[in-house]
Amino acid sequence: MSEEHHPHSGHNHNDCIEAALETAEQLCTEQGQRLTKVRRRALELIWESHRPLGAYQLLAKLAEEGFNSAPPTVYRALDFLLAAGLIHKVESMNAFLGCAHADKVHKGYFLICDECHNVMEFDYQDIHASLIARAAEQDFELRSETIELTGLCSACKAAGASA
Amino acid sequence: MSEEHHPHSGHNHNDCIEAALETAEQLCTEQGQRLTKVRRRALELIWESHRPLGAYQLLAKLAEEGFNSAPPTVYRALDFLLAAGLIHKVESMNAFLGCAHADKVHKGYFLICDECHNVMEFDYQDIHASLIARAAEQDFELRSETIELTGLCSACKAAGASA
DNA sequence: TTTCTTTTGTTATAGTATAACAAGAATTAA
């Protein structure tokens, strides 16, 4: 059960997917990028849940649907989606997650549940400001931030407590 | 050149290594853990620089010195050192770094230079507090934090500016 | 010394990612 519950309360996940795809189309058009079949489908498949998807899991799903099943296919699609800011890579899991705010410049900070593996993306300006400040103290010029927090989400905590 | 400069100004790196090893001996003794030859040497090799070392790089160095050269050897040593809190894994690089504060409970936050690959570990309580607070807002119970910031360190910035 | 536990050796394999070059499709220029 804890594998299935959804971390975003009262949310219709189809809306997530639709919104993500719409944003993707828009961004690609604006930037003269081509959201080809395999790229579009990869994005949809990644968005099927709020759990990060591994490259080879994605490859298997694409292969089922008749796409080419060699690793470069999926890594190219992933590279494209990453570069376009449409997905994030969760470094601590070697897996990929739909970006919830692709239309805004932002940092992807993640809360990853150890139990159900759902991930929530958050974007808090005060943390970003703190990090910039701490880096500046070392005269360090920040370019990218990997912030991945793990633990127990609300639902799994409740489930575990009653178990 | 930028490959060689040292990020910690005015520091004698031998002191780092000695201090790290001494702390390691002490912690292992206290906890009834055995810092065997291969574990000790692995720790030293990781501490040879402030750059994260890959498992297979470490394996190669150990092999040169007559240690067994199969992967499990090095991963076991790494697992031990990680569990003992003597090293950290830099997730975004799949590489390992000596822990600068093994004797204190702390979170490993890293500043990673994209140019010279030196890493500075920092430990700021205000960031930790912010992260806890943000997690709590989602009713999320924090267990681990992966904070890896990349960019340009002071020396590389200076080198690049003059280039 | 026997037993128990921890550590290491060894072989095999699983999982993640990229290099290199050929072929095809879409876009642009002529």
Place this chain on the structure above:
DNA sequence: TTAATTCTTGTTATACTATAACAAAAGAAA
């Protein structure tokens, strides 16, 4: 419309990262 160009995909091979499983050896405890 064709030719040239660029972008994208196909294909094969390989590199890099990590673990499973079981045997042997070493160290600690009884």
